[in-house]
Amino acid sequence: GAVVSQHPSRVICKSGTSVKIECRSLDFQATTMFWYRQFPKKSLMLMATSNEGSKATYEQGVEKDKFLINHASLTLSTLTVTSAHPEDSSFYICSGGIAGNEKLFFGSGTQLSVL
Amino acid sequence: GQQVMQIPQYQHVQEGEDFTTYCNSSTTLSNIQWYKQRPGGHPVFLIQLVKSGEVKKQKRLTFQFGEAKKNSSLHITATQTTDVGTYFCAVTSGTYKYIFGTGTRLKVLA
Numbered sequence: 001g002a003v004v005s006q007h008p009s010r011v012i013c014k015s016g017t018s019v020k021i022e023c024r025s026l027d028f029q030a031t032t033m034f035w036y037r038q039f040p041k042k043s044l045m046l047m048a049t050s051n052e053g054s055k056a057t058y059e060q061g062v063e064k065d066k067f068l069i070n071h072a073s074l075t076l077s078t079l080t081v082t083s084a085h086p087e088d089s090s091f092y093i094c095s096g097g098i099a100g101n102e103k104l105f106f107g108s109g110t111q112l113s114v115l
Numbered sequence: 116g117q118q119v120m121q122i123p124q125y126q127h128v129q130e131g132e133d134f135t136t137y138c139n140s141s142t143t144l145s146n147i148q149w150y151k152q153r154p155g156g157h158p159v160f161l162i163q164l165v166k167s168g169e170v171k172k173q174k175r176l177t178f179q180f181g182e183a184k185k186n187s188s189l190h191i192t193a194t195q196t197t198d199v200g201t202y203f204c205a206v207t208s209g210t211y212k213y214i215f216g217t218g219t220r221l222k223v224l225a
Contacts, residue, residue, distance in 0.1 A: 034212075102146065
């Protein structure tokens with residue numbers, strides 16, 4: 001099956017710093033990339049949807065200036081958490097979609113801890 | 116916005132017992148998907164249902180889509196310890212955007 005590689009798997013940073021998370025689709029071209037956030041023992045909350053070469057569409061309540069998403073190519077999408085604060089600590093996970101195939105392929109997730 | 120509730124929230128079963136989780140939407144769905152997330156892992160696609168009343172089986176797993184396309188169920192027969200994890204339904208109401216249900220955490224006691 002299709003593979004989405006997500007890095008880093010875990011990051012610890014100081015409050016006020018920015019963190020970049022990368023997702024690469026290794027053996028397919030992800031026309032759409034979804035970014036989710038998951039708190040412990042909770043569901044996945046959709047943060048934004050991005051299509052290659054265009055601006056991301058953010059869900060209500062998600063600050064686009066804080067969570068910068070770039071989908072520069074069909075194989076790479078990045079999420080940058082800017083000026084991170086402890087309340088941004090969470091599990092962030094990306095998933096790629098292929099046009100015409102409704103199955104989502106998930107990355108392995110990034111556990112972000114902001115001190 | 117669209118709400119997708121799953122019940123139960125948690126379920127502990129003895130190995131060999133059956134398990135069912137239900138997914139309910141406030142709106143009519145185009146399709147529904149089911150995912151499994153093992154502890155510490157990421158969601159893995161199980162199946163997609165599209166047609167009203169559709170029933171699909173994967174070994175011990177049976178998936179059903181309601182006649183009104185507003186609910187779905189996942190039934191596991193004779194659970195095994197490998198079935199441990201959280202089961203999510205994910206729905207789309209026409210747009211290419213998937214909203215995940217609240218999830219059901221399954222624990223199987225050996």
